[in-house]
Amino acid sequence: MEYLIHLAILISIYGILGLSLNLVVGYTGLLSVTQAAFYGLGAYATAILLTSQGVNFFVSVIAGMVISGVISLAIGYVLSRFKDDYYALGSFGFNIIIYSIFLNWQSLTRGPLGIPGISRPSFFGFAFSDNLTFLILSVVFLGLVYGICQFITRSSFGRVLKAIREDEEAIGVFGYRTLWYKLAIFVIGAMLAAVAGSLFASYITFIDPSSFALMESIFILAIIILGGLASNKGAVLGAVCLILLPEILRFVGFPDDIAAQMRQVVYGALLILLMIFRPQGLVGEYRL
């Protein structure tokens, strides 16, 4: 049961990440690979505040969101000058910059040594110390983030985002200042990713820079592509599939000396097949 609870917690965390990135990529059409950086900012904010300042977890979540929001404002402003492939390359670069800061700002982040001993959340004396209560907390956060994303995407603001995705110039002609919409959704996405980071840090109790490298951004992108772009349900479903699939493959019998490598091959092959037969994702609205 511990194993299932663990997987459910990971699904909640990655569901939040998928929802946050879906706002940027799926609804607005901005191909961003920076999400792991904001995820990491939230995680490090929580880790540092909990371990060295003894701050309450929920306060650290807000702090992580603010830090992530401010940094994403600067990054988003630069990126909003770009389009398409250049946007993706630029976001790629920013992810690497932030990862390098995690790795090399030793006095703050302890570099590759990471930050151990991150405590579990507590709320008015009630500690979420066992995994079941932490799961409940994660699911509550997932629900909140899902609600926020549904509200955004169903509002007039959300309709403008979709219009930007379809034809930015046309919507600009109607007088919409697309730069501000793109910037706003980028910042909102970053702040929601920071929430996932805070949860991750507190659950896993140890973080190091390797958890927030470029590959993690690509993994989050794969979640929403697999689940389906411009679909909040799809983002959560993508997280379910991509967290469960490698775990299910642990139970598939291969010889010990090639098992791990074969599992990666099978995992990759399944993803390719899924994209061939369902290129819009499981419940997606459109193809990238």
Added chain:
Amino acid sequence: MNKKSIWIGVIVIVVIIILVSVSGKKSAAPATVKLGLISPLTGLVEGGDNLGQSFANGVILAKEEYEKNNSTPKVTIITEDDGYDSKKGLSAYKKETSIDGIRALINLSSPTIDVIKSDVQAKGFPVIQLGAESQVTKDNIFQIYPDQTAVSMLGDTANNESMKTVTVVMEQLQAYEKFISDFQAAFTGSTTIIRVPTTETDYKPTALKIKQARSQGLVMFTGSKAGAQILSRMNEIGYRPTRIYFDLTLQLGLSDYKTVLGKSSDRVLDGAEALYSVAKVDPTFTAKYKARFGAEPGELSGHGYDAFNVMMSAYDAKNLIWLANIQKYSAEGVTGKISFDSQGLRPPEFTIATFKNGVLVTK
């Protein structure tokens, strides 16, 4: 809700039911001991050597020998990959403890042990870890790689040779960060640190940075293949510091240095000082490993082999006795003499050796 959504929901529910059903599996009968093995079978490749797989191969080889010589208790090894990633390591650990019901664990990765440490301590079963936990305490975790605080010997050596400035080149791994702090604790001069990603393939910029630093000494905390490439690029640009210091990798990977540096290896390495293990390495281990796996043992294969043998030589059905047996274990392994101090660290058997005329010579 359309048909596709319903089908997707059905598939997800079926998967959850399967996982729930396997999660109820009990531990094997007492006559079978389930050992967990978590190793970065993918994800930790240093200079072409898949460290995690070679470590796991050492464990597998030891287990096969054990089975030939012992009928009880039987041993099953549950091997899982953590990709040198804390999240995957935690998933592997949760699977092995709650579904496979392991009785003990052999682990390689530092990120994994840091993440699972509090749970492992609470469960109280024996864990043999390769090394480099971020915080070492007196508990049920034992370290099979010799404690690298001996790195401070390199700092003392540099002081004795009147070095005022050194450049430390390190691959960006957690273990090497500890080496740096141990080295700096002993060395009284100033240190310039150059960090190299483990995925680096072009070492010329590193060589240029070393040249630019113009330190008297150079300290190499890298794998042997990466280290050899760095020295080769330095040779190409015609730069050599007064003295080069190495951790154990010059001894363990001397063949890599000679292969990459070729005819200039003796000149480039002449006078280099290195940590040297005086442990007598079992020469038959290499032959057994090659016969089984068709390749040379990797840097950590012997440690995996020793980890299994320590675990099963000390075995007792009761965890407290098993742990006590490991604590007082003292025997020769294929990587040298193995024993553990009160914090579960393995004392090193190191001295400083100097490279002269193609070989390492101890003082």
